[in-house]
Amino acid sequence: MPSARYARIIGTGSYLPPLRLSNAELAAQLAADGIETSDEWIVERTGIHARHFAAEGVTASDLALPAAQAAIAAAGIAADEIDLIIVATSTPDMVFPSTACLLQHKLGIAGGAAFDVQAVCSGFVYALTVADSMIRTGAANKALVVGAEVFSRILDFKDRTTCVLFGDGAGAVVLGASETPGILATELHADGKHSGILCVPGHVSGGKVSGDPLLKMDGQAVFKLAVGVLEKVARSVLEKAGRSEDDIDWLIPHQANIRIMQGTAKKLKLPLDKVVVTVDQHGNTSAASIPLALDVAVRDGRVKAGDTVMLEGVGGGFTWGAVLLDF
Structure with missing residues (x-):
């Protein structure tokens, strides 16, 4: 009998464009256009203190590299x-070819x-x-799995x-085949009836942009839906893996809003010091x-090495999912 085959994360990487905008700096830019906000207003509602924006002409594949x-x-x-590249992005370099193909070329491989x-x-x-399924x-x-976004282009x-x-910004992992379990369980879901609460309702047609190419969001609806589905999918993945909340060393959720992250941790009975938070910066x-x-x-x-990590995300579509892994 051949031995079981699993996928493990064997390397991580990330990149942020050099331009960092604090809330105060962003508020000053918005004020010049008559839009009022403040550091206090942003922090209270989101937990965000700063963000990075790519320079003009910098693409998702540039950040991914x-x-x-x-x-x-x-x-x-x-x-x-590397014999597989998957890039997760909603802000690709172009309609086609894929950002993954462009990244592959920039890496000098084929x-x-x-x-x-x-x-x-x-x-x-x-x-x-x-990627886990393909390795198994x-x-x-x-496999090189990358998340890369230039959301500043659609705001x-x-x-x-x-x-x-x-x-x-961009983040990446390399997955390698292993006889030792790494990714323990995964689960993905979607419900298209919620598409209107978070979307960019535009597209290219006849050489022009048709519809609205900027992001639209119903924040309260997203918040209400997100906390519920994140708890449910996390528990489902734990059950699949034969683990419990007590086995989680680190929760790394999608960094959308500190309130959503805190709400999810509370439902999973995890202390906040087990939650990795970068949304603030x-x-x-x-x-x-x-x-x-x-x-x-x-x-x-x-x-x-040896830590058990829960990754979970929720986004427009509406989509959500979780991955439980031993690092």
Whole structure:
């Protein structure tokens, strides 16, 4: 009998564009256009103190490249050992080809499968689940999974309820085949009837933008839905893996809003010191937020080999999902 085959995270990486905007700096820019907000208003509602914005002309694949390179270096492998690239993004470089194909070329490699996953803020969890399945079945041996976003391109800076929330960045992991379990259980869900509460209702048609190409969100509806589905999917993944809340060393949720994260931790009976929080410094980086937060926690020594980590995301679609893994 052949031995069981699993996928393990063997390297992490992340990248933030150099331009950092504090709440006060962003508020000053908005005030010039007659939009009122303040550091206190933003922090009270979201927990966000700052975010990073990409410079003009910088694309998702540009942000993904240094994050990917850092993850590959941390894994101790050569780039040409990567035989699968999945990029989770809602802000791709272009309609096609995929951002993953562009990233593959920038890494100087070719031949392996490369494609994008679009599940908005749940995108990284979706992409990691697909990569896990492909490694388990032998379709890939070493997978690069990246979340990369330039959400600053789709923000309405006349809407203070949304433009203060988001930032740009990228996070990446390398998965490798292993005889030792790494990713223990995953679960993905979607419900398209909620599409209107978080969307960018525009598209390209006939060489022009049709509809509205800027982000729209019903914050209260998103909050109410998010906390409920995140608790449910986390418990389901724990049950699949034969684990309990007490086994979780670290919860790394999508970094959308500190209130959602605190609400989820409370429902799972986890102390807040077991929750990795980066939303305060990065804002909501959509599909990049989970791998960004994971890399920060790995590099500062919080997440260590042998730790059990719960990753979970929720985003437009409406989509949600979770991954439980031993690091």
